[in-house]
Amino acid sequence: MTLQQFLLILRARYRVALLAFAITVLTTLVVSLLLPKQYTASAAMVVDVKSPDAVSGMLLQSMLAPGYMATQIDIINSDRVAKNVVKLLRMDESTVIKQQWQEATKGKGQLIDWLAGLLQKNLDVKPSRESNVININYTGTDPDFSAAVANAYSQAYMDVNLELRLAPARQYAAFFDAQTRAARDKLEVAQKALSAYQQKNGITSIDERLDFETAKLNETSSQLTGIEGLTTDSQSKRQNVKSDTVAEVMQSPLINGLKVDIARLEAKLTESNVNLGKNHPQTQRTESELATLKYQLESETRKITSSIETTYQVGKQREKQLKSALASQKSRVLQINKQRDELNVLRRDIESAQRAFEMVSQRASQTNIESQTNQTNILVLNPASAPTEPSKPRVFLSVLVSIFLGSLLGIGLALMLELSQRYVRSSQDLADALELPVLGGIGSAIAPNRLWFRSWQQRWPRRADV
DSSP states (O other), X not given: OOHHHHHHHHHHTHHHHHHHHHHHHHHHHHHHHHSOOBEEEEEEEEEOOSSOOTTTOOOOGGXXXXXXXXXXXXXXXXXXXXXXXXXXHTGGGOHHHHHHHHHHHTTOSOHHHHHHHHHHHTEEEEEOTTSSXXXXXXXXXXXXXXXXXXXXXXXXHHHHHHHHHHHHHHHHHHHHHHHHHHHHHHHHHHHHHHHHHHHHHTOSOHHHHHHHHHHHHHHHHHHHHHHHHHHHHHHHHHTOSOGGGSHHHHTOHHHHHHHHHHHHHHHHHHHHHHHTOTTSHHHHHHHHHHHHHHHHHHXXXXXXXXXXXXXXXXXXXHHHHHHHHHHHHHHHHHHHHHHHHHHHHHHHHHHHHHHHHHHHHHHHHHHHHHHHOXXXXXXXXXXXXXOSSOXXXXXXXXXXXXXXXXXXXXXXXXXXXXXXXXXXXXXXXXXXXXXXXXXXXXXXXXXXXXXXXXXHHHHSHHHHHX
């Protein structure tokens, strides 16, 4: 179909096209004027996703996720928020609304669910592009009611968002409170175990006691070493058969003096035997003095030898006592070391319980504060106000759309009628119908209105005959 054919069809059927166009526009205008006016109130909410948490001071990574804003929109559209709006506006307490609910549902279901569903139908939530602002739009027949519902949705959204944040914190707070009590009980048990062990063993200061007992052990060991040396020396002297070679005998002034006197008397006796003879009284007196001196020498030598024996026996007895004392002191030191190890284990248990208690107590304090906070990262940017102009119906826009649709409808109807019953309106139509070339054309000498009458008479011959 060429443009000329299209224009000829429109010229021939312009009345049908105009009728369809007029009906469409008038119908749209009448319906737009008869529809009740609706008012849209809008409240703007800003979601702060970059500021750190006021309690923990940390930036929550979940707020930076791409789906965070979509999640917030789903929360606003949720039944929970809608039910909170019903409660905030006290719509479930209205007698008129209850009667409407009874008539609509015959008393089936819950009133609050029915109201929440009605509110959600007229709610429109749109996020701003490339920003953290969410627009809450509510459309209703009453501008004041629309503004009240939009503001109620803003408040309900903040309340629900805060509840969603506080619910895990409260659960964590309850959990950490129980863990804190358990850690405190464990710490008290460890402290009681340490105190009972110290009281049972009479321990006041294990380190000072260990130092004292260790010093005492070292002193006993030194004494034993010294006594063992003296005993060994006494034993060697005791086993020496030649008592005159013993150091104590050789170093005794009395014995050395007696030896000198004996040597002198022996020389004198020898001289007296030579000069006076053995039976001379002076010789006999000298022999008697010499015998007395030798007896004294033997007596002093026996005393020194006896003292060595006594020293040896005393040393052996002292050595035995020191060995027994050393063994007892070693047992005491080992026992104290064992007690110190057990005390260290008990102290480590206390330190471990103390660290666990402090860590859990700190976490419990933080979660407790988080569970009691009333701050949220959502703020009202612009509260909704009662609109002065209706948002629906848009008469001018509806008329413009009806003009466009009416034009399409009229043209389409004209083309459909033309295609259902084709007419020859140009030489091109004749050539297409006969599939023969056009050799020439003769212009019409009839006036345009006469030509239209002839065309009408050919189309409805019976009516023209009548």
